[in-house]
Amino acid sequence: MQNYLFFVAKRAVQLLAVIFFGVSAAFLITHLSPINPVEQAINRITGRSNFSPEAVADMRAALTALYGIEEPLWSKFINFWRRIVVLDLGPSLIAFPTPATTLVMRALPWTVGLLATAVVFTWLIGNILGGLAGYYQNNRVLKGVGIVAMGLQPIPYYIVAFILLIVFGFVWPVLPISGGFAMNVRPGWNWPFIGSVLSHAILPALSLVLVGLGTWFLGMRALVSNIISEDYVTYAELAGVNKRTIVASYVIRNAAVPQLTALAMTLGAIFSGTVITEEVFSYPGLGSLLIAAVNAGDYALVLAVATVAITAVAGAIFIVDLLHPILDPRITVE
Amino acid sequence: MIMTTMQTDDVLTVKGLKAYYKMGYFGIEREVRAVDDVTMSIRRNEIYGIAGESSSGKTSLIKTFAAAIRPPLQIVGGSMTYRFGDKIIDPYAATKAQVDAIRWKNMSYIMQGSMSVLNPVRKIRRAFRDFALRPMGLNERQFWLAVSQHLERLNLPERVLNSYPHELSGGMRQRVTIALATVCRPQFIIADEPTTALDVVVQKDVLAMIRDVQREIGSSVVFVTHDMSVHANIADRIGIVYAGRLVEEGPTRTLFTAPRHPYTAHLVASLPRIGDLSKKPSLDGRPPNLADPPKGCRFHPRCPMAVAKCATEVPPMETIGPDHRSACWRADEVRPLTTLGKPQEARV
Structure with a gap:
């Protein structure tokens, strides 16, 4: 037990280091971007009407001072970290002076709700079906699932997403194709809103599940078809051990360990995947926010999104790491 | 049933x-x-x-x-x-x-x-x-x-x-x-x-x-x-299997002292014994391919005692002594290849 606590502490330190370096890298990349947020803001304002050059110059000077972009990089870096410790990510530049944190927190539930649900659901269904398909290799239904999974898996995500859009939004228009909820409902804990959110989430979630399912299904099926020829499975069968116990505790249990590792490794891809998903389905999550921020040169907001994403992924991997020694007793903690 | x-x-x-x-x-x-x-x-x-x-x-x-x-x-x-x-x-x-x-x-x-x-x-x-x-x-x-x-x-x-x-x-x-x-x-x-x-x-x-x-x-x-x-x-008893067939079966002591199948005789003779410096006789050839086993007695291509009949007819498993069965056309002629002393009584 003491070993385990020491292991947790060690991994926690690693977690903090990963977050620090990741966020720092994001900071440097955004600040070295050639897009100047001041020019972007001026373009936005002056685009609507004519301004005198003096007024524009004044505005530029005022905005530059306001955004604090004249400061040297290192002092910005130190300020950035000083503020981040108290969870202040600075004001957003496109929605000045709304704090970036507020924008991120507004978008986060959408992304987490959609992605976490879709990913966990995909992982569970894919692994359970794959495990059963690997064990009951002659089952017709599971063979069919295997063929579908194998056919779907190589199709690029955006193609699947667009096909879903076309089929369910145009050919057979039964589902909303964009947004997070309908315009005519009042956000809050009321049934029309919840129903609207769920119906809007179906297509993006379905696209993620369809694409992800194949990978987990095929991976698990391959793992399990190896495990069923392992001696301990044969032996349990010879002993007449209950079939359900064999499938759950001997076969799937042993295959789950590498699949859990794989899950931790794909968590990083979730946040990059969200950009495409949310763009295709105009979903009001972190991905849409990120694209808006990048286009406007709003590095404060980009950084805020990146910081949240890095922390979330590192945190999820941390949790999976902690589960490992519990799932597989052969993994020793030092 | x-x-x-x-x-x-x-x-x-x-x-x-x-x-x-x-x-x-x-x-x-x-x-x-x-x-x-x-x-x-x-x-x-x-x-x-x-x-x-x-x-x-x-x-x-x-x-x-x-x-x-x-x-x-x-x-x-x-x-x-x-x-x-x-x-x-x-x-x-x-x-x-x-x-x-x-x-x-x-x-x-x-x-x-x-x-x-x-x-x-x-x-x-x-x-x-x-x-x-x-x-x-x-x-x-x-x-x-x-x-x-x-x-x-x-x-x-x-x-x-x-x-x-x-x-x-x-x-x-x-x-x-x-x-x-x-x-x-x-x-x-x-x-x-x-x-x-x-x-x-x-x-x-x-x-x-x-x-x-x-x-x-x-x-x-x-x-x-x-x-x-x-x-x-x-x-207590031993059955000798060769190429998918039972070729000899008998009480342990009998099998070690008086094997009645040439294959058993070779198996027993191959056992090392303390103080025995003689060269162990080894059999030529390899175990047969079970997908295409030899006709007749499956041991005949490697058997030093094989006769024409062995290559065509499968020898039946016949009782040749108390509790002792052997599947060899010349079972009566098989003699131990090495003279064992009394087998050790040491049983674990």
């Missing part, structure tokens, strides 16, 4: 049993005759050793005994009947539920490579529960009491129950497996190479353990190994 007829002392009766690996690749059918026309019986309260070289079909034979065969290996002919008390069952004619009902309760199996037969992510305690709770039909408390008594009898510390398989040494794991296979006190125990991959000291302990358990329960043990010295130590 459960009947109540026959009153013999045999726990297992096998008649003309054939089990082939049947494979079809690209429309070409291939069959490997791993168990070919085996007739034998295992008595109550004896240790029966099955000997033979690698890929001679030993493991296929006892897998067939254990009703553990899977395609491509399948029964092609013959019959196999267990008799447990007054319950008579042919596993290949019975339903899966009936077969599962005798597993572990009446018949258990110690598998080859006991290093890997335990689930690596479950404690030994769970293995005992999974394997033995149902067949023993006890409630949890009585069950764990029975398990700890059994472990105590086998001189195994009770803490092994709380270990994971990887935390035990090889010998310990093998002994745990034997404890697991015997905890229900089955009448029939099948052991496939239980001492392979163990060093000789541990081997001796494990053999002693099997011997003790067998004596205590009074069950029958079918024991497979290629190691003739292990057979000499533990078996």
Whole structure:
């Protein structure tokens, strides 16, 4: 037990280091971007009407001072970290002076709700079906699932997403194709809103599940078809051990360990995947926010999104790491 | 199929049993005759050793005994009947539920490579529960009491129950497996190479353990190994398997001192003895390909005593002495290749 606590502490330190370096890298990349947020803001304002050059110059000077972009990089870096410790990510530049944190927190539930649900659901269904398909290799239904999974898996995500859009939004228009909820409902804990959110989430979630399912299904099926020829499975069968116990505790249990590792490794891809998903389905999550921020040169907001994403992924991997020694007793903690 | 007829002392009766690996690749059918026309019986309260070289079909034979065969290996002919008390069952004619009902309760199996037969992510305690709770039909408390008594009898510390398989040494794991296979006190125990991959000291302990358990329960043990010295130590009777066929069967001492099949004679002669400096006679050639075995006696291409008849006609298994059967046309002429002194009495 003491070993385990020491292991947790060690991994926690690693977690903090990963977050620090990741966020720092994001900071440097955004600040070295050639897009100047001041020019972007001026373009936005002056685009609507004519301004005198003096007024524009004044505005530029005022905005530059306001955004604090004249400061040297290192002092910005130190300020950035000083503020981040108290969870202040600075004001957003496109929605000045709304704090970036507020924008991120507004978008986060959408992304987490959609992605976490879709990913966990995909992982569970894919692994359970794959495990059963690997064990009951002659089952017709599971063979069919295997063929579908194998056919779907190589199709690029955006193609699947667009096909879903076309089929369910145009050919057979039964589902909303964009947004997070309908315009005519009042956000809050009321049934029309919840129903609207769920119906809007179906297509993006379905696209993620369809694409992800194949990978987990095929991976698990391959793992399990190896495990069923392992001696301990044969032996349990010879002993007449209950079939359900064999499938759950001997076969799937042993295959789950590498699949859990794989899950931790794909968590990083979730946040990059969200950009495409949310763009295709105009979903009001972190991905849409990120694209808006990048286009406007709003590095404060980009950084805020990146910081949240890095922390979330590192945190999820941390949790999976902690589960490992519990799932597989052969993994020793030092 | 459960009947109540026959009153013999045999726990297992096998008649003309054939089990082939049947494979079809690209429309070409291939069959490997791993168990070919085996007739034998295992008595109550004896240790029966099955000997033979690698890929001679030993493991296929006892897998067939254990009703553990899977395609491509399948029964092609013959019959196999267990008799447990007054319950008579042919596993290949019975339903899966009936077969599962005798597993572990009446018949258990110690598998080859006991290093890997335990689930690596479950404690030994769970293995005992999974394997033995149902067949023993006890409630949890009585069950764990029975398990700890059994472990105590086998001189195994009770803490092994709380270990994971990887935390035990090889010998310990093998002994745990034997404890697991015997905890229900089955009448029939099948052991496939239980001492392979163990060093000789541990081997001796494990053999002693099997011997003790067998004596205590009074069950029958079918024991497979290629190691003739292990057979000499533990078996009451030995059956020699060559290329999927039983070629000779007899009491251990008879087989070692007066083998009546040329193959057995060579096996026995190949055993090293302290102080013996003579060159061991070795057989030319390789074990036959079971997909295309030689006609007639399968041993004839390598047999120094082969005559024309051996190449065309299969010698039948005939009784040639008390409890002693041999399948050789010239069984009467076979003499031991080395003169053994009295076989050592040392039994573990």
